[in-house]
Amino acid sequence: MLTRRGFAARLTLGAAAIRMSSEMAYAQRSAAHLAEVMSKDMVWLNSNENPAGPPAVSLDAMREALPVSGRYHYNEFNQIYKVIAGSEELTPDQIVTGAGSSEVLHTAVDAFTSATRPLISVTPAYEGPIELARALGRPVVLTKLREDYTADVKLLAEAARNANGGLIYLCNPNNPTSAAVKSSDVDWLVANLPANTMLLVDEAYIHFVESPDVKSALPYVRQGKDVIVARTFSKIYGMAGLRVGFAAAKPAIIQKLMPLQMNVVSIVSARGVVAALNDREKIVPERRAGFAKTRRELCTWLREREVKYIEPNANFIMIDTGRNAREFISAMPKLGVAPGRPFPPLDNMLRVTIGTDAEMAKFREVFWKVYKG
Numbered sequence: 001m002l003t004r005r006g007f008a009a010r011l012t013l014g015a016a017a018i019r020m021s022s023e024m025a026y027a028q029r030s031a032a033h034l035a036e037v038m039s040k041d042m043v044w045l046n047s048n049e050n051p052a053g054p055p056a057v058s059l060d061a062m063r064e065a066l067p068v069s070g071r072y073h074y075n076e077f078n079q080i081y082k083v084i085a086g087s088e089e090l091t092p093d094q095i096v097t098g099a100g101s102s103e104v105l106h107t108a109v110d111a112f113t114s115a116t117r118p119l120i121s122v123t124p125a126y127e128g129p130i131e132l133a134r135a136l137g138r139p140v141v142l143t144k145l146r147e148d149y150t151a152d153v154k155l156l157a158e159a160a161r162n163a164n165g166g167l168i169y170l171c172n173p174n175n176p177t178s179a180a181v182k183s184s185d186v187d188w189l190v191a192n193l194p195a196n197t198m199l200l201v202d203e204a205y206i207h208f209v210e211s212p213d214v215k216s217a218l219p220y221v222r223q224g225k226d227v228i229v230a231r232t233f234s235k236i237y238g239m240a241g242l243r244v245g246f247a248a249a250k251p252a253i254i255q256k257l258m259p260l261q262m263n264v265v266s267i268v269s270a271r272g273v274v275a276a277l278n279d280r281e282k283i284v285p286e287r288r289a290g291f292a293k294t295r296r297e298l299c300t301w302l303r304e305r306e307v308k309y310i311e312p313n314a315n316f317i318m319i320d321t322g323r324n325a326r327e328f329i330s331a332m333p334k335l336g337v338a339p340g341r342p343f344p345p346l347d348n349m350l351r352v353t354i355g356t357d358a359e360m361a362k363f364r365e366v367f368w369k370v371y372k373g
């Protein structure tokens with residue numbers, strides 16, 4: 001006989017099988033058609049990875065960790081959490097780690113949406129949290145972008161108010177648009193969060209921002225507001241395959257996320273992250289400057305050819321191809337460059353990751369060939 005408790009446990013098991021898709025899964029799904037044209041020389045500009053890979057100090061630390069990875073090293077983790085939290089002037093009880101930020105985004109969506117409490121986001125935004133909420137049977141409310149492609153924080157707040165609360169997902173800078181919300185707008189949103197509303201700010205790309213008007217939402221976490229910030233080591237730190245991310249929030253919120261955490265991260269990845277963080281004051285500005293230079297050169301090249309684009313704030317750019325971008329998505333890989341997937345309703349836009357200078361030279365050649373027809 002199925003008792004009430006047994007039934008609830010089964011429901012929980014069913015829910016546990018639902019996982020948030022990662023950028024890797026989206027890239028893989030949209031690259032299925034590339035099987036015939038796949039070559040080892042393909043320039044991959046499709047999933048916003050960092051071609052620099054992990055910093056040299058992390059590689060050294062991970063090489064040292066490999067031979068001793070036969071043990072769990074549980075006694076080291078308190079110190080690891082202290083370093084990760086301390087890198088952002090937080091305490092260990094204000095963070096929870098995950099396999100990339102995908103895991104912490106998943107736990108936040110699971111914990112702070114329900115059958116009556118929707119996920120609220122702009123469209124298009126990073127698909128992961130939206131698709132996860134739908135898979136979990138949670139309602140989703142999508143709001144329109146402003147003319148300049150940034151999130152309209154007033155519409156997001158209004159949607160939360162109309163639903164009597166919910167989880168607002170704000171990806172800043174936003175994937176796929178690379179547009180960023182000014183900190184004055186985020187200030188307004190935090191000050192005007194409706195009742196029963198949590199704000200989840202996904203800062204996967206925050207390190208690439210150059211504008212002084214755009215800032216991290218971490219100060220709100222330090223002030224104890226109803227704000228969760230998701231961070232990843234996949235982007236500026238170039239560790240996408242190592243799978244480390246964290247959520248930062250006040251301890252009461254972290255306590256709600258912890259039970260949904262899948263597991264600890266691998267000691268090899270954790271040692272790599274700690275080494276990178278210990279050297280972050282050198283690594284982050286150097287890498288940001290390198291990306292910004294390559295990004296600026298691409299923008300200049302596009303402007304000279306009167307090709308429109310959305311002003312980028314991340315390590316990718318949305319280019320207005322002037323026609324359905326699917327034409328580029330299918331033609332470019334045959335010429336050796338894989339751009340991003342389609343992002344409806346922005347059907348004419350092509351998302352392109354900023355790669356190395358050599359990769360961007362190849363991109364320009366191939367893009368122009370397809371553009372000119």
Ligand SMILES: Cc1ncc(COP(=O)(O)O)c(C=O)c1O
Binds near residue numbers: 022048174204245
């Ligand atoms: C906006 C955004 N958030 C989160 C992620 C998840 O990345 P990861 O799980 O590697 O941290 C991605 C991946 O590209 C992303 O674009």
